[in-house]
Amino acid sequence: MSISTKYNPKEVEKKWYDSWMERGFFHSEPNPNKEPYTIVIPPPNVTGVLHMGHMLNNTIQDVLIRRARMQGKEACWVPGTDHASIATEAKVVAMLKEKGINKSDLTREEFLKYAWEWKEKYGGIILEQLKKLGASCDWDRTRFTMEEDLSAAVIEVFVDLYRKGQIYRGVRMVNWDPQGQTALSDEEVIPKDTMAKMYHLKYEVVADGAEKTYLTVATSRPETIMADVAVAVNPNDERYTHLHGKSVRIPLLGKEIPVILDEYVSIEFGTGALKVTPAHDLNDYELGQKHRLPTIDILNNDGTLNEQAQLYVGQDRFEARRNIVKDLKEADLLAKIEEYASVLQTSERTGAVIEPRLSMQWWCKMDKMAKPALEAVMNDEIRLHPPKFKNMYRAWMENVHDWCISRQLWWGQQIPAYYLPDGSFVVAATAEEALKLARKESGNDNLQLSDLRQDEDVLDTWFSSWLWPISVFDGFKDPDNKDVLYYYPTNDLVTAPEILFFWVARMIMAGYEFRNELPFKNVYLTGIVRDAQGRKMSKSLGNSPDPLDLIDQYGADGVRAGMLFSSPAGNDLLFDEKLVEQGRNFSNKIWNAFRLIKGWEVDESLPFPNEVAVKWFESRFNEAFVQIEDHFSKFRISDALLAVYKLVWDDFCSSYLEMIKPAYQQPIDKQTLEATTAILEKVLKVLHPFMPFITEEIWHELKERKPKEYLIVAPWPKKDKFDKDIIEKMENVLNVVGTVRNIRNSKNIANSKQLDLYIKVMNQDNYEPFHSILSKLANLGEIRFVQENVEGAISFIVAGDEFFIPMEGNIDVAAERERLQKELEYTKGFLASVDKKLSNERFVSGAPEAVIANERKKKADAEAKIHAIEQSLASL
RNA sequence: GGGGUGUUAGCUCAGCUGGUUCAGAGCACCUGCCUUACAAGCAGGGGGUCACUGGUUCGAAUCCAGUACGCCCCA
Numbered sequence: 018m019s020i021s022t023k024y025n026p027k028e029v030e031k032k033w034y035d036s037w038m039e040r041g042f043f044h045s046e047p048n049p050n051k052e053p054y055t056i057v058i059p060p061p062n063v064t065g066v067l068h069m070g071h072m073l074n075n076t077i078q079d080v081l082i083r084r085a086r087m088q089g090k091e092a093c094w095v096p097g098t099d100h101a102s103i104a105t106e107a108k109v110v111a112m113l114k115e116k117g118i119n120k121s122d123l124t125r126e127e128f129l130k131y132a133w134e135w136k137e138k139y140g141g142i143i144l145e146q147l148k149k150l151g152a153s154c155d156w157d158r159t160r161f162t163m164e165e166d167l168s169a170a171v172i173e174v175f176v177d178l179y180r181k182g183q184i185y186r187g188v189r190m191v192n193w194d195p196q197g198q199t200a201l202s203d204e205e206v207i208p209k210d211t212m213a214k215m216y217h218l219k220y221e222v223v224a225d226g227a228e229k230t231y232l233t234v235a236t237s238r239p240e241t242i243m244a245d246v247a248v249a250v251n252p253n254d255e256r257y258t259h260l261h262g263k264s265v266r267i268p269l270l271g272k273e274i275p276v277i278l279d280e281y282v283s284i285e286f287g288t289g290a291l292k293v294t295p296a297h298d299l300n301d302y303e304l305g306q307k308h309r310l311p312t313i314d315i316l317n318n319d320g321t322l323n324e325q326a327q328l329y330v331g332q333d334r335f336e337a338r339r340n341i342v343k344d345l346k347e348a349d350l351l352a353k354i355e356e357y358a359s360v361l362q363t364s365e366r367t368g369a370v371i372e373p374r375l376s377m378q379w380w381c382k383m384d385k386m387a388k389p390a391l392e393a394v395m396n397d398e399i400r401l402h403p404p405k406f407k408n409m410y411r412a413w414m415e416n417v418h419d420w421c422i423s424r425q426l427w428w429g430q431q432i433p434a435y436y437l438p439d440g441s442f443v444v445a446a447t448a449e450e451a452l453k454l455a456r457k458e459s460g461n462d463n464l465q466l467s468d469l470r471q472d473e474d475v476l477d478t479w480f481s482s483w484l485w486p487i488s489v490f491d492g493f494k495d496p497d498n499k500d501v502l503y504y505y506p507t508n509d510l511v512t513a514p515e516i517l518f519f520w521v522a523r524m525i526m527a528g529y530e531f532r533n534e535l536p537f538k539n540v541y542l543t544g545i546v547r548d549a550q551g552r553k554m555s556k557s558l559g560n561s562p563d564p565l566d567l568i569d570q571y572g573a574d575g576v577r578a579g580m581l582f583s584s585p586a587g588n589d590l591l592f593d594e595k596l597v598e599q600g601r602n603f604s605n606k607i608w609n610a611f612r613l614i615k616g617w618e619v620d621e622s623l624p625f626p627n628e629v630a631v632k633w634f635e636s637r638f639n640e641a642f643v644q645i646e647d648h649f650s651k652f653r654i655s656d657a658l659l660a661v662y663k664l665v666w667d668d669f670c671s672s673y674l675e676m677i678k679p680a681y682q683q684p685i686d687k688q689t690l691e692a693t694t695a696i697l698e699k700v701l702k703v704l705h706p707f708m709p710f711i712t713e714e715i716w717h718e719l720k721e722r723k724p725k726e727y728l729i730v731a732p733w734p735k736k737d738k739f740d741k742d743i744i745e746k747m748e749n750v751l752n753v754v755g756t757v758r759n760i761r762n763s764k765n766i767a768n769s770k771q772l773d774l775y776i777k778v779m780n781q782d783n784y785e786p787f788h789s790i791l792s793k794l795a796n797l798g799e800i801r802f803v804q805e806n807v808e809g810a811i812s813f814i815v816a817g818d819e820f821f822i823p824m825e826g827n828i829d830v831a832a833e834r835e836r837l838q839k840e841l842e843y844t845k846g847f848l849a850s851v852d853k854k855l856s857n858e859r860f861v862s863g864a865p866e867a868v869i870a871n872e873r874k875k876k877a878d879a880e881a882k883i884h885a886i887e888q889s890l891a892s893l
Numbered sequence: 894g895g896g897g898u899g900u901u902a903g904c905u906c907a908g909c910u911g912g913u914u915c916a917g918a919g920c921a922c923c924u925g926c927c928u929u930a931c932a933a934g935c936a937g938g939g940g941g942u943c944a945c946u947g948g949u950u951c952g953a954a955u956c957c958a959g960u961a962c963g964c965c966c967c968a
Contacts, residue, residue, distance in 0.1 A: 020930095022930075022931065022933095023931090023933070024933090283894090299968095300968085303968095405897085405898070406897095408896085408897060408898085409896085409897055409898085409965085409966070412895095412896055412897070412966080412967080413896095413966080413967080416896095416967080418967095514965085514966095515965095515966095517966095518966090545965095582905095582906095582919070582920095583905055583906065583919080583920095589964090590905090591904090591905060591906090593904090593905075593920080595905095595919095595920060595921090596905090596919090596920085598920095598933075599919070599920075599933095601933065602931095602933045602934090603933095604933090605931065605933050605934090606930095606931065606933085606934085608930090608931080609930040609931035609933095609934085610930065610931080611930085612930045612931075613930035613931080614930085615930090616930070647909095651909080653907095653909090655906090655907085656907075659907085659918070659919085662919090663918085670930090670931085671935085674930080678930085681928095681929065682929090755936095755937085758936055758937065759936090759937060759938085761925095761936085761937085762924075762925065762936070762937045762938080763924095763937080763938090765925080767926095767928095768925095768926075768928060768935095768936075769928070796928095846915090847914080847915065850915065851914095851915090854951080854952080857951055857952090858951085859950095859951040859952090860951040860952070861951085862951080863950085863951045863952085864912070864951065864952075865912080867912090867913090868912050868913090868952090871912080871913055871914090872912090874913090874914090875913090875914060875915095878914075879914085
């Protein structure tokens with residue numbers, strides 16, 4: 018038989034993924050006899066391609082779902098995508114541009130047709146990529162936030178909340194791209210560091226006195242003075258105390274505006290006097306609201322000045338700036354011009370300088386819905402992992418702002434508000450209902466459908482995804498259907514802390530608002546995947562490896578393990594290809610352990626020499642398993658993997674297999690092979706959630722399996738008793754082995770040369786049963802128990818017992834003396850520190866019994882050790 | 894500016910309720926091995942005043958306060 022010495026993932030992965038799919042292992046149906054375990058995927062953008070963040074996130078979900086499936090739960094992982102209105106619309110616009118088509122030349126319907134075509138073509142790519150990773154989603158349940166049923170849910174919710182008074186229209190500042198003539202989301206705005214000019218303008222103080230005085234105001238945008246409605250100063254600024262209650266005149270325009278007082282104004286910045294232009298600056302807008310000031314909008318959509326400005330009407334904002342600076346100079350109203358470093362907001366799409374601009378938007382009230390959502394997290398009904406995010410969550414929820422839910426786009430659910438000819442509007446799920454409502458409310462029965470105009474805007478994508486845990490089970494369309502009743506509330510959600518507020522908090526709100534129940538019980542927050550220099554991975558930086566390349570190179574199992582090695586919950590992961598390499602090496606290690614076992618011939622006549630080794634490993638497995646389960650229960654996935662890793666590599670491969678391994682080309686006895694096969698099966702089980710492909714492959718290679726007997730659905734091990742005594746004894750034995758190896762190494766004794774070992778010990782039972790293990794692992798010849806110290810030997814102490822390796826006279830007495838002397842000093846120092854503790858009256862009376870007993874044991878051990886070392890020194 | 898969070902080996906991180914032989918992994922490093930499961934490996938080794946300063950305690954990496962530096966969120 019020849020099995021490659023290197024594990025080859027490529028051949029294996031597709032085979033098993035297809036096989037799992039064919040047999041329907043991923044598919045779930047409500048089963049009253051089983052406990053449901055449900056995860057809904059954080060739906061990736063249809064525009065997205067798999068990046069490292071997805072890899073981490075979905076690996077964790079797959080680990081959780083696979084474990085639950087093996088635990089015999091009805092495991093259901095619902096996949097899907099979200100329509101990502103802004104990103105998708107941008108992609109479609111770009112695609113059309115390449116074809117020479119302008120969005121503005123198309124009707125809404127024509128544009129949406131192109132958008133759907135684009136979605137059908139590219140929208141599923143990311144889900145196909147997840148399959149390469151091994152994600153065991155129930156693909157029959159794949160949903161999309163803009164499909165018919167989910168869109169209907171969005172509209173239903175909008176109408177419902179509007180009727181409840183939770184949705185309203187209001188003015189808000191948006192990022193306006195005058196070139197693209199569209200509003201942009203914050204994510205589409207690119208800040209650029211630039212040198213800007215600060216103009217110091219002289220505002221004449223309105224006073225009864227004859228002599229003109231001025232208040233100097235600094236601004237970077239002098240062309241906006243026509244939209245000024247006040248000048249604000251800090252009430253604590255003594256330079257301006259005399260202006261309290263006064264007013265000033267806008268330069269050139271001569272219009273009188275008040276001087277207002279607000280602590281918001283920074284005394285140090287500029288001249289300490291701030292012109293307030295509510296229509297063209299967000300902070301000014303808030304200031305204006307607070308002081309009940311009017312807003313004057315002087316800009317057209319294309320960035321030119323309108324009639325409101327009175328001056329420079331029709332000129333572009335930058336042209337107007339040049340002209341007004343010239344005019345101000347001539348009128349001697351410009352005190353000075355300063356250069357200063359500032360950040361210019363520009364459009365990602367057109368590069369134009371963004372204009373903050375007021376516009377009418379739709380809003381969803383948050384305060385009422387936030388209350389139960391905050392409580393649920395604070396009282397741990399919903400647990401955040403790690404819990405440090407509770408504080409962040411609370412801070413946000415206690416100061417929650419209303420949610421702007423309208424977007425000036427076409428790709429998305431169109432807002433179901435219908436305007437009447439008189440400008441009033443009605444909200445209804447369909448145009449027909451809207452018409453009925455409009456007739457009723459206006460009292461005008463002659464209104465026709467053609468008289469109504471539906472709001473142009475669409476809803477924010479989050480307004481779809483906040484319903485996700487309910488809508489994927491059709492919980493709006495049919496609130497009592499068997500799926501939603503069975504699977505909702507879901508169990509665990511795995512996502513990034515960046516969207517804790519945008520998404521997680523809102524899902525919790527929606528859960529309570531629409532089903533009166535939480536949407537999930539645990540939220541596992543992953544970190545951000547960064548590169549080795551700590552930079553966030555991004556396409557523009559080009560510092561992100563292509564996950565599919567990685568899978569190609571290292572295997573999906575290797576990549577999965579590599580991602581998890583260094584990703585404690587909530588901490589950023591500094592990705593290094595070394596990690597994935599380690600993951601691949603681990604695959605290879607497992608593969609070779611399997612090769613070893615698979616290669617053995619059985620000789621049925623042989624006795625069973627490995628009872629101790631088998632017993633030990635079984636205990637060791639059970640001990641480790643308790644730990645692994647504990648890690649899982651606390652969502653310490655990385656720790657769980659590490660515990661499995663050590664169990665497999667150190668205990669199973671380095672210790673157990675070395676103990677039972679027959680000499681080269683020798684057969685093995687039947688009992689050992691059977692026990693070892695059973696052990697390997699258990700090991701494969703705990704490995705499977707992390708490394709599904711290689712484990713399924715070995716599972717089938719190990720034995721003939723029945724048609725449905727797959728590892729993916731094999732029963733998860735149960736917690737079992739373990740023999741602490743044998744674990745402790747083996748630890749000592751392995752310690753002895755390690756020391757002997759160390760001595761070989763430091764004395765340059767070849768591994769092939771057998772050594773003898775004499776043991777001076779109180780209780781022979783501690784070593785007697787381990788004879789063959791000792792001699793095999795340390796390559797020993799004679800092992801003998803002795804009563805007296807052995808002359809001409811190197812000695813060492815493990816757990817209070819003394820060991821001697823005779824050196825046939827060629828022992829370096831001086832070096833040996835020095836080594837022992839060093840150890841003696843060290844042990845004496847240690848004893849002194851223990852003694853100090855024990856002689857402290859307050860320690861003895863204050864510390865718990867167990868701690869004191871432990872200190873006493875340390876003291877006794879140290880004293881015994883000192884005695885032994887002194888004896889050895891004397892006998893040298 | 895407000896809030897959050899972190900600082901432990903060269904690097905990335907564990908260390909859970911303050912107390913198990915005087916702090917643990919992995920990677921990197923050093924030494925020796927191609928010993929037929931595995932060089933993607935084996936055996937062994939070195940490396941830390943737990944950011945700093947104070948406090949609480951019999952006892953602090955762990956709790957508290959302050960300082961310094963870093964990151965995140967909000968404005």
